[in-house]
Amino acid sequence: MLQAYFDRGMNGTAVFEFFVRxxxxxxxxxxxxxxEQALDYLxxxxxxxxxxxxxxxxGRFHPAFVDSLADWRFSGAVDAMPExxxxxxxxxxxxxxxxxxxxxxxxSRLINLLHFQTLxxxxxxxxxxxARGRRLVDFGLRRSHGAEAALLSARASYLAGxxxxxxxxxxxxxxxxxxGTMAHSFIQAHxxxxxxxxxxxRSHPAGATLxxxxxxxxxxxxxLVGLAHRLAGEGVIIRAVRLDSGDLAAHARxxxxxxxxxxxxxxxxxxxxxxxxFAIHDLVSAAAPIDGFGVGTRMNVAADAPYLDCAYKxxxxxxxxxxxxxxxxxxxPGRKQVWRRYDDEGRMAGDTLTVVExxxxxxxxxxxxxxxxxxxxxxIPTLDAARDYAIRQFEALPAALRHLVPAPPYPxxxxxxxxxxxxATGEAG
Amino acid sequence: MLQAYFDRGMNGTAVFEFFVRxxxxxxxxxxxxxxEQALDYLxxxxxxxxxxxxxxxxGRFHPAFVDSLADWRFSGAVDAMPExxxxxxxxxxxxxxxxxxxxxxxxSRLINLLHFQTLxxxxxxxxxxxARGRRLVDFGLRRSHGAEAALLSARASYLAGxxxxxxxxxxxxxxxxxxGTMAHSFIQAHxxxxxxxxxxxRSHPAGATLxxxxxxxxxxxxxLVGLAHRLAGEGVIIRAVRLDSGDLAAHARxxxxxxxxxxxxxxxxxxxxxxxxFAIHDLVSAAAPIDGFGVGTRMNVAADAPYLDCAYKxxxxxxxxxxxxxxxxxxxPGRKQVWRRYDDEGRMAGDTLTVVExxxxxxxxxxxxxxxxxxxxxxIPTLDAARDYAIRQFEALPAALRHLVPAPPYPxxxxxxxxxxxxATGEAG
Numbered sequence: 001m002l003q004a005y006f007d008r009g010m011n012g013t014a015v016f017e018f019f020v021r022x023x024x025x026x027x028x029x030x031x032x033x034x035x036e037q038a039l040d041y042l043x044x045x046x047x048x049x050x051x052x053x054x055x056x057x058x059g060r061f062h063p064a065f066v067d068s069l070a071d072w073r074f075s076g077a078v079d080a081m082p083e084x085x086x087x088x089x090x091x092x093x094x095x096x097x098x099x100x101x102x103x104x105x106x107x108s109r110l111i112n113l114l115h116f117q118t119l120x121x122x123x124x125x126x127x128x129x130x131a132r133g134r135r136l137v138d139f140g141l142r143r144s145h146g147a148e149a150a151l152l153s154a155r156a157s158y159l160a161g162x163x164x165x166x167x168x169x170x171x172x173x174x175x176x177x178x179x180g181t182m183a184h185s186f187i188q189a190h191x192x193x194x195x196x197x198x199x200x201x202r203s204h205p206a207g208a209t210l211x212x213x214x215x216x217x218x219x220x221x222x223x224l225v226g227l228a229h230r231l232a233g234e235g236v237i238i239r240a241v242r243l244d245s246g247d248l249a250a251h252a253r254x255x256x257x258x259x260x261x262x263x264x265x266x267x268x269x270x271x272x273x274x275x276x277x278f279a280i281h282d283l284v285s286a287a288a289p290i291d292g293f294g295v296g297t298r299m300n301v302a303a304d305a306p307y308l309d310c311a312y313k314x315x316x317x318x319x320x321x322x323x324x325x326x327x328x329x330x331x332x333p334g335r336k337q338v339w340r341r342y343d344d345e346g347r348m349a350g351d352t353l354t355v356v357e358x359x360x361x362x363x364x365x366x367x368x369x370x371x372x373x374x375x376x377x378x379x380i381p382t383l384d385a386a387r388d389y390a391i392r393q394f395e396a397l398p399a400a401l402r403h404l405v406p407a408p409p410y411p412x413x414x415x416x417x418x419x420x421x422x423x424a425t426g427e428a429g
Numbered sequence: 430m431l432q433a434y435f436d437r438g439m440n441g442t443a444v445f446e447f448f449v450r451x452x453x454x455x456x457x458x459x460x461x462x463x464x465e466q467a468l469d470y471l472x473x474x475x476x477x478x479x480x481x482x483x484x485x486x487x488g489r490f491h492p493a494f495v496d497s498l499a500d501w502r503f504s505g506a507v508d509a510m511p512e513x514x515x516x517x518x519x520x521x522x523x524x525x526x527x528x529x530x531x532x533x534x535x536x537s538r539l540i541n542l543l544h545f546q547t548l549x550x551x552x553x554x555x556x557x558x559x560a561r562g563r564r565l566v567d568f569g570l571r572r573s574h575g576a577e578a579a580l581l582s583a584r585a586s587y588l589a590g591x592x593x594x595x596x597x598x599x600x601x602x603x604x605x606x607x608x609g610t611m612a613h614s615f616i617q618a619h620x621x622x623x624x625x626x627x628x629x630x631r632s633h634p635a636g637a638t639l640x641x642x643x644x645x646x647x648x649x650x651x652x653l654v655g656l657a658h659r660l661a662g663e664g665v666i667i668r669a670v671r672l673d674s675g676d677l678a679a680h681a682r683x684x685x686x687x688x689x690x691x692x693x694x695x696x697x698x699x700x701x702x703x704x705x706x707f708a709i710h711d712l713v714s715a716a717a718p719i720d721g722f723g724v725g726t727r728m729n730v731a732a733d734a735p736y737l738d739c740a741y742k743x744x745x746x747x748x749x750x751x752x753x754x755x756x757x758x759x760x761x762p763g764r765k766q767v768w769r770r771y772d773d774e775g776r777m778a779g780d781t782l783t784v785v786e787x788x789x790x791x792x793x794x795x796x797x798x799x800x801x802x803x804x805x806x807x808x809i810p811t812l813d814a815a816r817d818y819a820i821r822q823f824e825a826l827p828a829a830l831r832h833l834v835p836a837p838p839y840p841x842x843x844x845x846x847x848x849x850x851x852x853a854t855g856e857a858g
Contacts, residue, residue, distance in 0.1 A: 001615050004632035010618065054601045100618055107612070111571035112579060119574075142540035143736045145548075145582075148575030150541060172483045183536070185743035186430050188751040189439065189529055203433035213755045246756035297736045306735040307572045307726045314614035322617040326642045327675035 005101050006065045012318035014100040015335050016107070017092035018114055019313075024305035028401040029086040029410065031125055031390065032093040033156045034117030036083065036383075038110055039376055042074045045106065074102050078371035081338070082381070084121075084159055084390025085366060086397055088412050091338045091353060093118070095367060100317065107312050115310050116149065120156035123302040125394060126277035127295055128161035129402050132284055135292030137179040138165035139272055140300030153300040159387050161394070166294070174383045181209040181242045181270070181294075188214060194223050197238075201231055207239030209270060212255065217243060221255040225262030240268035242294070248273065249288035256289040270294065276303065277404055323425040332418055333425040339363040348396050354415030361415065434530050435494045441747035443529040444764050445536070446521035447543055448742075453734035457830040458515040458839065460554055460819065461522040462585045463546030465512065465812075467539055468805055471503045474535065503531050507800035510767075511810070513550075513588055513819025514795060515826055517841050520767045520782060522547075524796060529746065536741050544739050545578065549585035552731040554823060555706035556724055557590035558831050561713055564721030566608040567594035568701055569729030582729040588816050590823070595723070603812045610638040610671045610699070610723075617643065623652050626667075630660055636668030638699060641684065646672060650684040654691035669697040671723070677702065678717035685718040699723060705732065706833055752854040761847055762854040768792040777825050783844030790844065 005011060020030060047055075047069045056066045076098020087093055094114060096103050127136055138157045144150035154170035164177035171178040182200050190196035193215060201208040212220040221241070228238045243251050248271045259267045271283065272294030280293055297303065313331045314322050321333035335356045341363035343349040352361050369377055381389070400407035434440060449459060476484075476498045485495045505527020516522055523543060525532050556565055567586045573579035583599035593606035600607040611629050619625035622644060630637040641649040650670065657667045672680050677700045688696045700712065701723030709722055726732065742760045743751050750762035764785045770792035772778045781790050798806055810818070829836035 001611050001629070004611075004615070004629045005618075007632045008628050010628075012618075014614075014618065016614070051601065058600070058607075060607075104612075104614060107614075108570045109576065112573060112576060115572055116574050141537045143544050143739070144541060145545050145574035145730065146577030147538065147541060148577045152575055171487070172480065178489075182430055182433075183533075184753050184755070185443075185445070185533060185536075186433070188743045188753060189434075189441075189443065189746045199437050199439075200430070200433045203436045215754050244755065245758050301574065301730070301735045303735055306730045306732055310572070314617045317618045324613050324617060325644050326613070326673065329674050 002101050002105060003061055003065045005104070006068060007062075011099045011101050014096075014098060014103040014314060015316035016096045016103050016312050017315050017336060018094040018110065019090055019092045019311060020087075020118075021309045021311060021329065022089050024308065025406060026305045027122055028403070028407040029088060029122070029397065030118055030308070031121040031160055032081040032085045032087055032118060033083050033121035033159055034114040034152070035080050035094065035370070036380070036386075037117070037152065038094065038113045039078070039371060041109055041113060042076075042078065042106060042371065043374065043376070045072075045074055045109075047072055072102075072105070073374060074098065074106060075374040076102055076371070077369070077373070079367040080370045081366045082368065082389060083386045084393055086348070086393055086401075087338070087366070088351065088410055090332060091351065091412065092336055092367065095335060097335075111310060111312050115308055117152055117156040117159075118310075119302045119306070119308055120153045120300065121160040121390075123277075123299050123305070124157035124160035124162055124295075125390075126404060127157075127275075127280055127293075127299055128394075130277040130281040130284060130404060131293060134284065134290065135270075136162045137292065137294050138162055138167065138299070139294040139296035141167045143297040144300045149300070155383065157295075157299060159383065159390055161387070161391055162295075163292075176383070179209075179294075181240075182211050184211060184214045184244075187211060193220055194227060197224060197227055198231070201227075201236050201238050205236040207237045209240040209242055210238060211244060212241045213243055213245045213251070217246065217251045218254050218258065221258040225258065225264060228262075228264055228267065238267060240270050240291070242270040242272060243290075244271075244273045248290065249283055249286050252283075252288045252290045268292065272296070274298065281404055321421055321425045323422060332414065332422055334418070334421050336367075336418065337361075338366040340366055342396065346396055347398055348410070350411040350413065352413050352415050354418045355421055358415055358417040360417075430533060431530050432490055432494045434533070435497060436491075440528045440530050442745075443525075443527060443532040443743060444745035445525045445532050445741050446744050446765065447523040447539065448519055448521045448740060449516075449547075450738045450740060450758065451518050453737065454835060455734045456551055457832070457836040458517060458551070458826065459547055459737070460550040460589055461510040461514045461516055461547060462512050462550035462588055463543040463581070464509050464523065464799070465809070465815075466546070466581065467523065467542045468507065468800060470538055470542060471505075471507065471535060471800065472803065472805070474501075474503055474538075476501055501531075501534070502803060503527065503535060504803040505531055505800070506798070506802070508796040509799045510795045511797065511818060512815045513822050515777070515822055515830075516767070516795070517780065517839055519761060520780065520841065521765055521796065524764060526764070540739060540741050544737055546581055546585040546588075547739075548731045548735070548737055549582045549729065550589040550819075552706075552728050552734070553586035553589035553591055553724075554819075555833060556586075556704075556709055556722075556728055557823075559706040559710040559713060559833065560722060563713065563719065564699075565591045566721065566723050567591055567596065567728070568723040568725035570596045572726040573729045578729070584812065586724075586728060588812065588819055590816070590820055591724075592721075605812070608638075608723075610669075611640050613640060613643045613673075616640060622649055623656060626653060626656055627660070630656075630665050630667050634665040636666045638669040638671055639667060640673060641670045642672055642674045642680070646675065646680045647683050647687065650687040654687065654693060657691075657693055657696065667696060669699050669720070671699045671701060672719075673700075673702045677719065678712055678715050681712075681717045681719045697721065701725065703727065710833060750850055750854045752851060761843065761851055763847065763850050765796075765847065766790075767795040769795055771825065775825055776827055777839070779840040779842065781842050781844050783847045784850055787844055787846040789846075
């Protein structure tokens with residue numbers, strides 16, 4: 001496509017917007033995420049010498065076109081919803097205004113980055129609701145779809161309110177709090193379970209978390225009581241245990257009783273193993289004495305809805321609004337803004353989708369300028385600041401949207417100005 | 430865990446195996462994949478100076494331990510099933526024999542790499558069966574879970590029999606054939622659809638693929654007839670069209686008729702849009718005149734089964750078999766081999782899981798030595814050679830396993846020698 005544009009000298013100003021066409025049935029709202037990585041990409045995208053050489057020799061492209069890519073840079077403007085903003089179907093969360101060839105070239109990676117973190121944050125926030133304040137840690141590195149997915153899902157889940165991750169690189173990269181426990185192999189590599197517990201605890205004197213279920217959970221808990229007291233006398237603290245199999249509620253109750261009767265009321269119980277928001281909800285509702293959850297695979301791959309029906313579509317070219325009219329995939333044309341209204345208690349009351357020129361809307365505009373001339377404008381929020389913002393946003397959600405079951409749709413109306421533009425653009429086709 | 434092992438000087442020989450505990454209900458078999466990237470990782474894994482510095486300063490580790498990581502290298506041995514081998518629950522597809530701390534450190538990334546490509550190849554092969562020889566192209570970059578997932582799913586789907594990908598980097602990296610078409614935005618950026626078709630075709634004179642459904646599919650097809658003949662007179666060939674929305678079978682029939690009546694019998698029809706093996710099966714069964722399929726999201730994220738219940742477990746330490754006995758997660762101990770038997774027609778007839786020392790088994794051993802002392806042994810198959818091997822393997826599958834619906838389980842038996850070892854290891858716990 002770029003070569004065809006190049007051949008014709010087509011490079012007018014293009015407006016693309018990223019949005020989700022339809023929410024999965026399993027989601028009452030989505031959480032905008034991935035903007036930080038999208039902006040990094042737009043600022044840093046270049047063709048390497050190796051890539052240019054390959055393009056030159058692959059037999060598909062004219063030399064002059066490949067030469068033009070050598071100093072390719074993204075020089076456009078971006079408006080976007082801040083990370084952590086709840087959003088709904090057809091609401092753009094990011095708008096690119098740039099020369100056509102630049103705006104087009106970045107399409108696939110922009111979608112790839114915005115889609116994935118939005119997907120994970122929108123799943124993770126449901127776990128946060130279900131956990132009702134209990135600790136949540138991302139455990140999903142191993143079954144994430146590749147290394148980047150693991151790293152970005154640590155970030156997206158933290159943004160949505162998780163407390164930390166076991167993916168160490170996410171600590172190095174973003175300062176996300178790190179949590180770890182032992183694996184079963186650590187226990188198995190020792191001749192006895194108790195010896196494994198003692199070795200691990202002595203290497204983590206400030207507070208180890210020990211895995212109880214390698215052989216027999218309650219037997220392990222009973223063995224641990226004496227060890228915990230003995231080590232405490234030497235200043236070695238065992239902070240928590242982890243349960244990873246079987247009936248977690250039943251094991252947690254029996255282990256809690258063993259610890260309480262053993263005068264270890266402060267020894268916390270952590271649970272993991274195929275957890276998602278529904279399993280957490282059940283455990284919390286049953287008042288299982290579990291202090292925190294390790295949530296892996298099902299959150300990291302958004303197992304019940306592992307993709308979003310998202311798109312990055314041309315809405316205006318060279319000053320003219322554009323509209324795709326494919327069956328079931330028609331778009332709203334033009335540059336758009338989302339206005340959000342709140343009720344007297346500060347709860348979200350309804351959104352309006354309209355053209356940016358529409359000065360008639362009340363409420364708060366959600367898309368804000370974030371990049372101009374290919375560079376970020378204004379201060380970059382830290383991940384912790386974005387997380388604080390997200391948590392405040394979630395508090396403003398209508399109560400029904402915070403439930404795990406499907407809620408009545410949140411009201412999103414299309415303003416008359418946009419409807420008129422769509423009709424006009426439709427007729428022009 | 431590594432620090433605790435370091436503190437105790439524990440670094441005996443450990444044997445870990447990677448396997449899937451249980452197949453998803455949606456799969457009759459799995460396809461081993463990702464070995465090449467796993468071996469690359471084992472050969473190249475190092476701690477960077479930046480990482481060592483961060484580990485030194487994060488407050489969690491002893492300086493002597495962090496120092497020991499500076500020259501950390503994987504020096505172990507690996508046996509594995511060749512990529513493209515069909516396998517079943519509890520069959521190890523990779524065995525690591527290495528000093529404990531090396532074998533442990535690589536766990537998360539090894540799982541991450543083997544899990545994902547196995548996941549995608551096992552989904553993609555179902556599309557290959559459904560397509561019955563029609564062309565299949567990976568279109569999934571945008572909704573893959575990150576950039577690495579996009580790249581590796583292009584590889585895994587090609588391994589499983591796809592014809593190519595639209596992810597250009599996969600062409601550069603592995604020589605995977607590249608296929609591309611235009612996006613709707615290309616049409617929309619032009620004032621008329623016909624002008625867009627002509628521009629794109631002239632920039633791809635050897636054979637363009639044009640997208641028909643931006644406004645009205647059949648109207649676009651009719652407009653194309655005259656253009657195709659006119660351009661053919663100038664040596665510019667339009668090779669194919671793509672349908673991306675609506676009732677693909679109905680559109681394909683109408684478009685085929687328009688082309689055939691327009692003396693364009695060689696103009697191929699390509700279809701895309703939320704396709705998976707079931708949609709492809711329906712289109713092929715309905716004899717829709719579609720010559721090839723672009724398959725994206727649902728294949729790339731394995732939407733109906735987006736993760737596998739896989740594990741990398743310690744099976745032997747310091748010469749002693751080990752067995753995890755957690756509820757629902759008990760493992761078979763020791764170093765194991767899978768023997769596969771074939772019937773007279775060369776079809777797979779049954780597997781036996783046993784200890785490597787068991788000399789009583791008939792058939793073909795599936796786990797082969799692939800790495801010794803941290804280096805690959807023998808020639809590395811090219812991706813095309815691995816793909817040829819995979820396709821031959823799929824031809825040997827029992828017919829029922831090639832169906833999209835659940836088949837009766839393939840017979841995998843546990844040999845008496847392994848059962849005896851499990852009993853003995855169980856008692857030792």
